[in-house]
Amino acid sequence: MIAAIPSAVLIGVEGQPVHVEVHVSNGLPGFTVVGLPDAAVRESRDRVRAALLSSGLSWPLRRVTVNLAPSGVRKGGAGLDLPIAIGVLVASGELPVDAVGGMAFVGELGLDGSLRGVPGTVVLTEALRGHRLVVAEESVTEAMLASQADIRVAPTLAALVDRLTGRQSWGSATCGSSFADRDGRNGRDPGGVRCSPSSTTDLAEVRGQLFPRRGLEVAAAGGHHLLMVGPPGAGKTMLASCLPGLLPDLDRETALEATRVHSVAGLRLPPGGLITRPPFRSPHQGASSVAMIGGGSALMRPGEISLAHGGVLFLDEMGEFPTDVLDALRLPLEEGEVRVSRARATAAFPARFILVGAMNPCPCGEGGIPGRCRCSPVARERYARRLSAPLLDRFDIAVRVEPPSFSELSGRLPSESTAQVAARVARVRHRALVRGVGANAALPVSMLSSVAPLDSAALRVIERQVGSGALSARGVHRVQRLARTLADLDNDGDGDVIGEAHVSEALRLRCQRELLLGDQR
Amino acid sequence: MTGSLDSDLAHAAALAGLPGMTPVRLARSLDGFTPVSAWSAIRAGTHPADEKRRFAPAARTMDVESVGHGYVEAGIAVLVPGRPAYPTALIGDPGAPAVLFARGNPGVLDRTPRVAVVGTRSATHYGRQVAAELGADLAGEGITVVSGLALGIDAAVHTGVVRGGSTGTAPPVAVVGTGLDEVYPSANKDLWESVAGTGVILSESPLGTKPRPGVFPARNRIIAALSDVVVIVESHLRGGSLYTAEAAARRSIPVCAVPGSVRSPSSAGTNALLVDGCIPVRDATDVIVALGLVCAGRGEAPPAVPPRSRQTSGIRHEPTVAGREMKASQRAVWQAVEDTPTVFETVLLRSGLSTTEAALACEQLVVAGALVEGSGWWTKA
Numbered sequence: 001m002i003a004a005i006p007s008a009v010l011i012g013v014e015g016q017p018v019h020v021e022v023h024v025s026n027g028l029p030g031f032t033v034v035g036l037p038d039a040a041v042r043e044s045r046d047r048v049r050a051a052l053l054s055s056g057l058s059w060p061l062r063r064v065t066v067n068l069a070p071s072g073v074r075k076g077g078a079g080l081d082l083p084i085a086i087g088v089l090v091a092s093g094e095l096p097v098d099a100v101g102g103m104a105f106v107g108e109l110g111l112d113g114s115l116r117g118v119p120g121t122v123v124l125t126e127a128l129r130g131h132r133l134v135v136a137e138e139s140v141t142e143a144m145l146a147s148q149a150d151i152r153v154a155p156t157l158a159a160l161v162d163r164l165t166g167r168q169s170w171g172s173a174t175c176g177s178s179f180a181d182r183d184g185r186n187g188r189d190p191g192g193v194r195c196s197p198s199s200t201t202d203l204a205e206v207r208g209q210l211f212p213r214r215g216l217e218v219a220a221a222g223g224h225h226l227l228m229v230g231p232p233g234a235g236k237t238m239l240a241s242c243l244p245g246l247l248p249d250l251d252r253e254t255a256l257e258a259t260r261v262h263s264v265a266g267l268r269l270p271p272g273g274l275i276t277r278p279p280f281r282s283p284h285q286g287a288s289s290v291a292m293i294g295g296g297s298a299l300m301r302p303g304e305i306s307l308a309h310g311g312v313l314f315l316d317e318m319g320e321f322p323t324d325v326l327d328a329l330r331l332p333l334e335e336g337e338v339r340v341s342r343a344r345a346t347a348a349f350p351a352r353f354i355l356v357g358a359m360n361p362c363p364c365g366e367g368g369i370p371g372r373c374r375c376s377p378v379a380r381e382r383y384a385r386r387l388s389a390p391l392l393d394r395f396d397i398a399v400r401v402e403p404p405s406f407s408e409l410s411g412r413l414p415s416e417s418t419a420q421v422a423a424r425v426a427r428v429r430h431r432a433l434v435r436g437v438g439a440n441a442a443l444p445v446s447m448l449s450s451v452a453p454l455d456s457a458a459l460r461v462i463e464r465q466v467g468s469g470a471l472s473a474r475g476v477h478r479v480q481r482l483a484r485t486l487a488d489l490d491n492d493g494d495g496d497v498i499g500e501a502h503v504s505e506a507l508r509l510r511c512q513r514e515l516l517l518g519d520q521r
Numbered sequence: 522m523t524g525s526l527d528s529d530l531a532h533a534a535a536l537a538g539l540p541g542m543t544p545v546r547l548a549r550s551l552d553g554f555t556p557v558s559a560w561s562a563i564r565a566g567t568h569p570a571d572e573k574r575r576f577a578p579a580a581r582t583m584d585v586e587s588v589g590h591g592y593v594e595a596g597i598a599v600l601v602p603g604r605p606a607y608p609t610a611l612i613g614d615p616g617a618p619a620v621l622f623a624r625g626n627p628g629v630l631d632r633t634p635r636v637a638v639v640g641t642r643s644a645t646h647y648g649r650q651v652a653a654e655l656g657a658d659l660a661g662e663g664i665t666v667v668s669g670l671a672l673g674i675d676a677a678v679h680t681g682v683v684r685g686g687s688t689g690t691a692p693p694v695a696v697v698g699t700g701l702d703e704v705y706p707s708a709n710k711d712l713w714e715s716v717a718g719t720g721v722i723l724s725e726s727p728l729g730t731k732p733r734p735g736v737f738p739a740r741n742r743i744i745a746a747l748s749d750v751v752v753i754v755e756s757h758l759r760g761g762s763l764y765t766a767e768a769a770a771r772r773s774i775p776v777c778a779v780p781g782s783v784r785s786p787s788s789a790g791t792n793a794l795l796v797d798g799c800i801p802v803r804d805a806t807d808v809i810v811a812l813g814l815v816c817a818g819r820g821e822a823p824p825a826v827p828p829r830s831r832q833t834s835g836i837r838h839e840p841t842v843a844g845r846e847m848k849a850s851q852r853a854v855w856q857a858v859e860d861t862p863t864v865f866e867t868v869l870l871r872s873g874l875s876t877t878e879a880a881l882a883c884e885q886l887v888v889a890g891a892l893v894e895g896s897g898w899w900t901k902a
Binding site: 208209210211212214373374377400401402405461464486490500501502504505507508512514515516 | 643672706708757864865866867869870876877878880881883884888895896897
């Protein structure tokens with residue numbers, strides 16, 4: 001007898017519907033899986049058999065063939081355990097065909113017959129719209145994000161069979177309940193995830209650092225990429241961790257994209273399921289380019305840049321990252337998404353984020369302080385070259401971060417809090433949306449003259465810089481965008497002309513290679 | 522055919538170019554020998570300064586004539602003691618180089634008096650500025666300025682001399698560590714050319730000598746020996762320019778030092794020299810006064826002290842912006858910036874201004890020529 005059970009597998013951040021066809025026939029007892037299964041799927045045979053037996057169901061002592069259609073697509077993951085088990089039950093006559101009509105199944109089985117969740121339930125559910133979908137309890141929240149209706153839950157295989165045959169009623173699937181009392185879902189959380197806002201720092205805790213604070217505020221308000229240069233222990237990491245708190249909530253579309261990526265990567269989602277706060281990712285410099293960009297052979301996993309989608313990617317000790325990893329960031333930074341191509345499949349992951357880099361100014365860390373740093377100009381040059389010119393070009397802002405000096409700090413008023421700054425940031429972001437762009441950093445050159453007009457004094461400042469060769473034509477546009485953000489932060493009026501002060505400040509904030517090279521003529 | 526070196530000079534150049542030759546070994550090889558006789562003794566393996574015969578195999582394969590051709594074609598003069606072009610100041614010096622190579626016009630070495638102005642490679646804006654002023658002012662008074670064509674202070678000194686180039690200006694003299702065909706550091710390429718064009722560059726290293734530690738301290742003794750007064754502008758506590766000071770002291774040549782901030786690491790060495798009793802120097806006038814004592818001691822006419830009022834030359838007054846007094850925000854920034862390089866963050870903390878106000882005031886002060894900025898560091902101009 002034959003059964004066909006709908007299910008789905010992951011390909012990148014997309015769900016691919018799969019029909020699990022099970023054929024049970026007379027012959028030598030055996031179990032074969034065909035249709036390009038990976039190791040996890042092939043091993044499901046042992047899990048399914050044990051789960052059936054420990055649930056008090058019988059394993060057919062006949063020949064069982066499982067086909068995963070479409071058979072040309074590589075299938076991975078343990079989510080096919082449940083549909084295979086149901087298929088075997090239907091094909092061997094233990095379950096009536098009518099009981100599973102219009103239903104789809106996704107889940108991993110334990111040897112005791114318990115149902116476990118799988119990564120990417122959000123996108124798998126999306127791929128199975130139109131079916132009543134059965135998932136494990138822990139996946140309910142994710143599944144409900146994708147489709148509000150038609151989600152069914154069972155704790156174990158035995159209970160599921162009872163509910164399918166009508167011996168037990170379906171409980172109502174509730175959202176969120178299963179998250180509160182569970183941490184680190186079955187060890188699938190690989191760690192290193194910092195979900196905002198719990199791990200972010202409040203700006204009020206940062207003493208001094210007036211200029212870097214301004215840099216952060218501008219980066220948040222205009223979506224500008226930020227490079228921090230300073231000696232070890234100056235507080236670069238602390239400053240960077242303040243940034244997500246300054247950003248406004250994600251819009252619905254970005255929130256869904258970020259949630260999908262996190263779900264596919266098997267990372268923990270916040271209570272309620274949807275990621276609404278900008279994520280903060282800070283990969284170690286040992287990260288490979290696949291870990292950063294995304295990839296893998298069969299099961300394409302999103303990289304750090306996609307996990308940071310909508311939020312902040314913080315690269316500490318940026319000079320220590322391999323140059324090929326850094327240069328691989330260039331295209332995604334430009335396009336806001338990354339396409340990963342492998343022999344068997346191509347996947348596109350979203351990757352719109354604010355890049356925050358931190359770096360020592362020179363090998364000795366002394367900071368290129370004129371007269372103090374003893375690094376040779378050649379050594380400093382070599383250190384600075386670790387960031388290629390095109391990558392450095394992506395940074396709109398660069399600030400020096402100096403270790404705070406206690407004598408200069410004493411007697412100062414407490415600093416502004418994250419909430420105060422975030423209110424200004426939200427206002428600027430809103431104004432950018434009115435202009436038709438996500439943030440001022442994305443203003444196209446064609447719009448600059450109408451959206452960011454300069455008054456005559458400001459033009460003189462710019463002309464002087466261009467005349468002395470310190471500013472290129474491309475640099476002028478970046479200064480103009482920065483000045484737009486600065487003026488937006490300080491002014492309440494709309495459509496205002498940018499003055500000399502904000503252009504001067506933009507020149508101070510703008511990223512220059514000289515900052516890394518120290519005071520050399 | 523560009524002509525060829527005479528036999529003695531070609532052999533001297535060949536001796537200096539033997540692999541493993543050092544200034545000390547070279548001096549010993551030529552002690553009591555003419556270059557030609559020293560060469561044949563080394564070839565034969567009978568030279569008393571080459572008992573281990575380490576140079577004999579190389580000398581046997583080397584073609585002296587083509588070595589000489591190389592120098593002629595590169596336009597480099599070979600100077601040996603006893604020949605008229607050899608600088609008289611070095612004759613009788615205990616550490617005098619036995620062979621000296623020159624690019625440019627070696628005749629300028631006859632001009633007296635000569636002052637060495639040297640200092641650290643890792644210099645501050647203050648140090649470079651003082652060095653350039655000293656270079657320009659001294660050369661303008663007809664005093665030959667000797668330096669080392671390194672980065673930082675040395676480059677600033679030569680730049681000052683070359684830029685000040687009018688009719689009465691003394692031509693620049695540089696003593697370098699590498700071979701004269703190896704421009705090091707490469708950032709000084711243009712400066713190197715203009716020094717060779719108007720003055721002379723000396724080296725005791727043969728053509729093709731790459732920069733390596735050791736050649737630079739060694740050339741410092743030549744700088745000291747050539748000069749009547751040595752001025753150190755900025756030096757770290759254990760800087761290479763202190764070798765020059767030491768070499769000068771051993772030759773009883775007066776050492777002057779430019780005082781700096783007690784907080785500035787690049788002035789630590791010069792301030793220590795002052796504490797030890799060196800002559801403090803604020804400007805060219807102070808150097809000329811020191812030089813006057815030297816000249817008087819030798820029975821020469823001392824150079825005239827320029828009538829410029831010295832009380833004001835080195836002192837900085839509060840600048841005006843576009844002819845007017847500074848605004849409050851500009852004064853706050855001006856007072857926040859120290860003589861040592863100050864970072865923008867410190868300007869913000871001290872002035873109490875917002876980043877926007879401070880950035881504007883900085884920009885205006887730069888335009889007024891009151892401040893300079895280099896890679897995020899601010900200094901008074």
